[in-house]
Amino acid sequence: MIELAGFSSVLVQFATFAGIFALLALGLNLQWGMGGLFNIGIAGFFAVGAYASAILTGAANPSHLGGFAMPFILGALAAMSVSGLIALAIGLITLRLRADYLAIATIGIAEILRLFLKNEAWLTNGVRGIAGIAKPHAAFLGPGWATLVFFAIVLVSVLLVYLGLERARRSPWGRVLRAVRENEETAAASGKNTVRFRLEAFVLGSMIMGYGGALYAHFFGFISPEAFEPELTTFLVWIMLIAGGSGNNRGAILGAVAIWLVWSGTEVLTNRLPPELVTQAGAIRLLLIGALLQVILLLRPEGLLKERPPPAPLPPKGVPPAPLPPKGVPPKGVPPKGVPPRGEARPPRGPAPPPSSRA
Amino acid sequence: MIALQNLVKRFGGVTALDGCSFEVPAGSITGLIGPNGAGKTTLFNVVSGALRPDRGRIRFDGRDVTGLKPHRLFRLGIVRSFQIPHMLARMTTLENLMLVPGGQAGENLLAVWLNSRRIAREEAAIAGRAGEVLELLALRELAGELAGNLSGGQKKLLELGRAMMSGARLFLLDEPGAGVNPTLMARLTETIRRLNREEGVTFCIIEHDMDLVARLCDPVIVMAEGKVLAQGSMEAIRGNPEVIEAYLGGGEP
Numbered sequence: 001m002i003e004l005a006g007f008s009s010v011l012v013q014f015a016t017f018a019g020i021f022a023l024l025a026l027g028l029n030l031q032w033g034m035g036g037l038f039n040i041g042i043a044g045f046f047a048v049g050a051y052a053s054a055i056l057t058g059a060a061n062p063s064h065l066g067g068f069a070m071p072f073i074l075g076a077l078a079a080m081s082v083s084g085l086i087a088l089a090i091g092l093i094t095l096r097l098r099a100d101y102l103a104i105a106t107i108g109i110a111e112i113l114r115l116f117l118k119n120e121a122w123l124t125n126g127v128r129g130i131a132g133i134a135k136p137h138a139a140f141l142g143p144g145w146a147t148l149v150f151f152a153i154v155l156v157s158v159l160l161v162y163l164g165l166e167r168a169r170r171s172p173w174g175r176v177l178r179a180v181r182e183n184e185e186t187a188a189a190s191g192k193n194t195v196r197f198r199l200e201a202f203v204l205g206s207m208i209m210g211y212g213g214a215l216y217a218h219f220f221g222f223i224s225p226e227a228f229e230p231e232l233t234t235f236l237v238w239i240m241l242i243a244g245g246s247g248n249n250r251g252a253i254l255g256a257v258a259i260w261l262v263w264s265g266t267e268v269l270t271n272r273l274p275p276e277l278v279t280q281a282g283a284i285r286l287l288l289i290g291a292l293l294q295v296i297l298l299l300r301p302e303g304l305l306k307e308r309p310p311p312a313p314l315p316p317k318g319v320p321p322a323p324l325p326p327k328g329v330p331p332k333g334v335p336p337k338g339v340p341p342r343g344e345a346r347p348p349r350g351p352a353p354p355p356s357s358r359a
Numbered sequence: 360m361i362a363l364q365n366l367v368k369r370f371g372g373v374t375a376l377d378g379c380s381f382e383v384p385a386g387s388i389t390g391l392i393g394p395n396g397a398g399k400t401t402l403f404n405v406v407s408g409a410l411r412p413d414r415g416r417i418r419f420d421g422r423d424v425t426g427l428k429p430h431r432l433f434r435l436g437i438v439r440s441f442q443i444p445h446m447l448a449r450m451t452t453l454e455n456l457m458l459v460p461g462g463q464a465g466e467n468l469l470a471v472w473l474n475s476r477r478i479a480r481e482e483a484a485i486a487g488r489a490g491e492v493l494e495l496l497a498l499r500e501l502a503g504e505l506a507g508n509l510s511g512g513q514k515k516l517l518e519l520g521r522a523m524m525s526g527a528r529l530f531l532l533d534e535p536g537a538g539v540n541p542t543l544m545a546r547l548t549e550t551i552r553r554l555n556r557e558e559g560v561t562f563c564i565i566e567h568d569m570d571l572v573a574r575l576c577d578p579v580i581v582m583a584e585g586k587v588l589a590q591g592s593m594e595a596i597r598g599n600p601e602v603i604e605a606y607l608g609g610g611e612p
C-alpha cells in the first residue's frame with residue numbers, strides 16, 4: 001500500500017512536470033511553430049516568471065526582497081506580466097529586423113537575466129536561491145492534497161492554454177501569423193501589419209513561458225539561477241516541440257510528455273550508477289537526447305504529429321465553370337452550407353472553434 | 360490614378376530607377392514593357408511600398424503616398440502580384456485567398472476568444488468569395504491542397520487570385536501570364552477585362568508576351584535603363600525606332 005502511494009506520488013510529480021513543460025512547448029509553438037519566431041531564450045522567460053512569483057508570494061526574508069505574501073494567483077499574473085513586458089521590449093527592438101536577430105537577442109537576454117538573478121542578491125538571494133516557495137493553500141490542504149490540487153491546477157492550465165491557442169490557430173489571426181511565417185512579403189502585400197502579429201505572438205508565447213516558470217517555482221519549492229541554465233529548459237523545450245510536431249498544438253503537448261518521459265526515465269537509470277559516474281551520466285543524457293532529436297529529424301522531420309491546416313469552410317460548388325466566364329456578373333456562390341469540402345468531416349462553420357467554445 | 364514623379368532607386372552602384380515618371384490613367388489597363396533589367400519590377404517594389412525610393416514622389420488619387428509601408432498602401436487600394444509566385448506554401452490554396460480581405464474582425468486575438476460567432480459568419484462570407492475566385496481561376500478542386508504543391512502556372516493564377524480577393528482599385532501585376540497555359544491564359548485575359556470594365560479596377564501590368572499586351576493594354580509604357588522610353592498605344596509603340604532599338608538591339612523590324 002505504501003509502495004502504491006509512493007508510486008502514485010512519483011506519477012503525479014512526473015505528470016506535473018510534464019504539464020509545466022507542455023506549457024512551455026505550447027508557448028514555443030505559438031512563437032516558432034505558428035509565427036516562425038526563433039526564440040532560444042526560453043530559460044530567461046521561464047526564470048523571470050519563477051522569480052517574480054516566488055518573490056511576490058513569499059514570506060519576509062532578511063536576505064532578499066520579499067514579505068509581500070500575495071496569493072498564488074497574483075504571483076502567477078505578475079510572472080506573466082513581467083515576462084510579457086520583457087518580451088515586448090525585446091520584440092519592439094528586434095522584430096522589425098530579420099529573423100536571425102531575434103535568435104541572437106533572445107539568447108543574449110536569457111543569459112543577461114540569469115546573470116542578473118545570480119548577482120542581484122538583494123532581490124533574489126543570488127546563488128543561494130529562494131527556498132520554501134509554497135504551493136497554493138498548502139497550509140490548509142496539507143502536503144498530500146496540496147500536491148494533488150497543484151497537479152489539477154497545472155492540468156487545467158494546460159487544457160485552457162491549449163484550447164485558447166488552438167482557437168487562435170484556427171482563426172484569421174492564426175492564419176495571418178502562419179502567413180507571416182511562410183512569407184512575410186506576401187503577408188505584407190496582403191495588407192497585414194506583419195510586425196504587429198509577430199509581436200503579439202512573441203509576447204503571448206513569452207507570457208505562457210513566464211506562467212510555466214511560476215508553476216515550476218511553486219511546485220519545486222526552491223529556485224536558484226542554476227535551475228535556469230539554457231540546456232535544461234531552452235534545449236529540452238525545443239526538442240519537445242520539434243519531436244512532437246512544430247505547428248501542431250497537440251504535438252507540442254505530446255512531445256513534452258514523451259521527451260520528459262525519456263529525460264526523467266534516464267535520470268532514474270543513471271542515478272543507479274556508482275556515484276563517480278553519475279555526473280558524467282548527466283552529460284551523456286544530454287547527448288542521448290540530442291541523438292534522439294537527430295533520429296526524429298531524419299525519420300519524421302515533421303514530428304510525431306504534423307501540422308495540419310485548420311479545416312476551412314469551402315462553399316459548395318456553384319455552377320460548373322464555363323470554358324470562359326460569361327460576360328456579366330461573376331457566378332455568385334450559393335450561401336455556404338451543406339456539402340463539406342473534400343475529405344473534411346467537419347461541417348463548414350468558420351475556423352471551427354474548440355468543442356467547448358461559446359461566445 | 361497613380362502618378363510617379365522622377366523616381367530614383369539605386370542598389371549600390373546599380374541605378375535601377377533613374378528618374379522614372381509616368382502616370383497610370385484611372386480605369387486603364389496600362390502595360391509596362393521593356394527589356395530585362397529595365398527596372399520594371401523595381402518600379403513595382405517601390406510603388407507597392409516594399410522598397411523606398413531614393414528620390415521622387417508617388418501620388419495615388421492626388422495623395423502623396425511615397426514611402427508608405429505595403430500594408431498601408433494595400434488599405435488605400437493598391438495590390439501587387441509577384442513575378443515569382445509568393446504563395447504561402449504550407450497553407451492551403453483556400454487559406455492563401457482567405458488571408459487577403461482587409462479589416463477582418465478575426466484578426467484581433469481578443470475577438471477570436473470572445474466573439475467567435477461573429478467571426479464564423481465573417482469567415483463563411485470570405486470563404487464564399489474565395490470560392491468564386493477559385494472557380495474563376497479553375498483552382499476550385501485544389502482548394503484544400505497546400506499551395507506549395509500547386510504547379511507553376513497554378514501558383515501564378517493564385518497570385519492573381521490574391522489580388523482579386525483584395526478589393527483594391529489598382530492592381531500591379533508582374534507578368535501574370537508567364538507559365539500559364541493558353542486556355543487559362545484566355546480566361547485570365549477575360550478576367551482582367553471584366554474586372555476592369557465592370558468593377559472599374561485599374562491595372563498596371565508588366566508583361567513580356569507582346570500579343571497579350573497588344574490585346575489587353577492601352578496605353579503601353581516602355582521602360583529602358585530605369586527611365587520611360589516611350590508611351591502610347593501599342594501601334595504607336597511598335598513603330599517607334601527607339602523602342603525597337605532598345606528591345607531588339609537595333610536592326611529593321
